[in-house]
Amino acid sequence: MMLDPGGLIATGLLATMLVTGAVALLVNDLLVAAALFGVFSFAAAAWFAALGAVDVAFTEACVGGALTTILLVAATFRTTRRLDR
């Protein structure tokens, strides 16, 4: 049951999302956090595609993978790069 490839891929993607999301919350360097969010979004997009929601995956890839990362980086440039200073 756990060994069917679809399930394994989905589990892997979900684990990636969990790990990148958690690490993005914990790191002090905001540019790193932005990059991790990009990874998170791509994993989410791939997972949506695996679920058969191609439209949602498409949107997530555009918005989360590209746009949000750009905006986060731009916002980081405007404010401060590190959280602890």
Next chain:
Amino acid sequence: MPGISAVEAVAAALLVGSLAFILAAVVGILRLPDFYTRLHAVGKCDTAGLALATLALALLSGDLVLALKLAAVWAILAVANPTGTHALARAAGRAGVPVWTADGAARRKSRRDGGPSR
């Protein structure tokens, strides 16, 4: 081998080749000493690896339209990937990210090992 056609075998070989390139890029990121050299590894190996992967997928698709679409993907990658690498390197250069040199490394090493400079 039963069940595997020649096309599939070629595609599999291409995929393995693409993986090798991408693996090289990963090793490059981890092992090379500074930003520029790491970028060098990623820019070249990634582009090559992805090109091989799209070629493999085009072979496997068995559909001309799909293959053409994959060719378009490859064309865009071929332009966008090096451009992105260029932009990164250029920005790093402007921001003054230091370049690794053998001399510099040796100097810093001697300093770290208790040299007189500090």
Next chain:
Amino acid sequence: MKARLRAAAAALILGGLFVGLLAGVRDLPPIGDPSSPASTHVSPRFIEEARRETGALNMVTAVLADYRGYDTLGETAVIFAAGLGAFVILAASIGGPRRETPGPGLSHRVDSLLLDTAARVLAPFLLLFAVYVLVHGHVSPGGGFQGGVLFGLGLVTLRLVWGPPRPDRAASRFGPGVRASFLLASAGLLAYIAIGIAAMAFGGAFLDYGVLPLGQDPAHVRELATLGVEAAVFVAVSGTVAVLFETIAVGVAETGRPLPNEDPAPVEAREEG
């Protein structure tokens, strides 16, 4: 100590949420189960009738833009509201004295032949593909939102390479300023509402596209109107994407020095290994 207490409380709450969700999810029918209520109650009508009733080959488009078009209007408004909020909060000085012109980077032209050429080659395809995604939404995944974001990303790409619109530069033709992008976003939302009200003017309900005088076959009329609505979403979303970028990126200066708070010693750190 207080921070630790807070973290513990947050962990407790989130842990409770996790356990509760897990307990609840076990009761739900499995994903894609054809006998689940989600697949047997409302969906069959969408699956069986969407083509005949709305003219859209892509059921997702039929549901999003027609059956539940009101939600889509709401979502467009949400996106517009995000742009409006960013505009109010970040571009507060608009109409006031002019900002000092910042240095190159996110707010200035990047003078690089390579980037310039690549943008010239790629951007037209990006923008065209966005329109393709919009128009093809009837048949394949895509539509106004996706196309709009792609178009907006195309604008952002141009903006990143060619800098902000400046009256003394030819690039000003491309980089849409905050106001222009914002007008685009408003116009998109207004157009959506206008289509809805037009349907009312012809005797239907709000967003009841079938009554619009665009042809004989109601399904075909609905298909056309759906395209109109998707185009409105497209305009609103691409405008908002540009507004968000313009408001967030304005004022970022590339100084030629390390970024603020940048640690200038990553190379030395690497050499340890």
Next chain:
Amino acid sequence: MIEALAGLLVALPLAGAALMPMVAVLRRRGTRWLAFGLHLLTFAAAAAVFARTAATGEAIAHRMGGWPGPFGIELRLDGLSALIALLVTGLSCFVASAPVDASRGATRRASPVREGLVRGALSMLVAGLVGIAATRDVFNLFVFLEISSLAVYTLVASGGGRATVAAFRYLIAGTAAGSLYLLGVGFLYGLTGTLNMDDLAARLPGVEADAALTAAVALIAAGLAIKAALFPLHGWLPDAYVFAPAPAAGFISAVMAKVSAYALLRLLGETLRGIPAGAMALETMVWLGTLGVLVGGGMALAQRDAPRMLAWSSVSAMGAILLAVGIGSPLALAGALFHVVAHALAKGCLFLGVGGLAETLGAGDRRALRGLGRRAPWTAAALTLAAFSMIGLPPTAGFSSKLLLLRASLAEGGPAGVAAFVALLASSGLAALYFLRVLEGIWFRPRPEGRPAQRLPRALAAPVLSLAVLVLLGGVFSAVVEREFVSGAVEAVAGATADER
């Protein structure tokens, strides 16, 4: 014809939200009267719809896109929805005419473009709130919840400075709330395959999945309770109300949390009532509301800053409304709805007045209000009236609503009913303490030396005075209010639940 008005009720302010910023960016002026006209038009539509529902006792439905029931989205305005829509659109008229920089006095003028943008956000907020009141679709309700939330963050943040931080905290809380609600809706959809409230109510009793149902109810209740500032989920409220610019604060404090309370009533009291978890959530709400009444009152007493005191008294009032929604008897619902109306009028008046004064003076310290009675007797009288309503003194609307609430909690009996009764009485006592302290300063103390003279901007004075008059009228003609406005709304909910039994 009237169905068309129901459809326009959301479309009009939404169009305004897009139109006003557009006009502002293009022409730079004229948004003030455009805003006023649009809000008045919307109010007229809401009034017409309300009058029809009150006259016939029947709901007015509008099928979006012409699609029926669970396939499309249906707006339906029964007595309750129409009352909320009337309240929201009516109050929006009062603040729509106030320039957004009214609170800043002569020191700083907001640019006309910015004014137009903020007016657009207000219009967006009205569209979202009316949409929540009108829709019969649980997902559509989420969409409108998001619209109103984004608009309200913008309005709060438009105060600048610390308001931005308050808006950000509000945003975190609001986003968490929205996500919880959406998760709950997802569960409901997975279990029933429908998003339509009537369809849900019909199909839910047949669902055999207790854990999932409980999770769904808990998620939806928690999400909406955050938005409604139910104790202990009220953390976002004080800062957001205090730092928002005065006109926005007046409107937000009057209606924002109450529309979420409406959504709680709609979903828990009607759609989800048929399942055990729904009833349990309502019981919990009685106790939490009771606690909220006491904590809000106590915290209000501890504040030196007048706007902050008002904000905490809002927590207390939301507790009172939600505990009555939790009790759920027709008498309690009448009390809750009357209290919604009375509190909206009085709190709107107070926040516009005190907020406007505090910001012109540059200080919210309640001592800054000393001597107001001599300097501006009309404003002072209006504030006094509104304060009386908050305490629950006759002859104001607050007295009548508190009386209904007290009667309802006594009639409910049991430990919860008694606790609610005691808490409501205590909250009146607490409110008397903290409001009379301010009123004493306003009427019997001289203006402190070195303080600038208090002056309410004219654009705010008119709304403050008219709201105070409404508070008074609502008390004097409380029987009329109860018969004409509240009873129809109560029947809309109580009637539906009576059918099920």
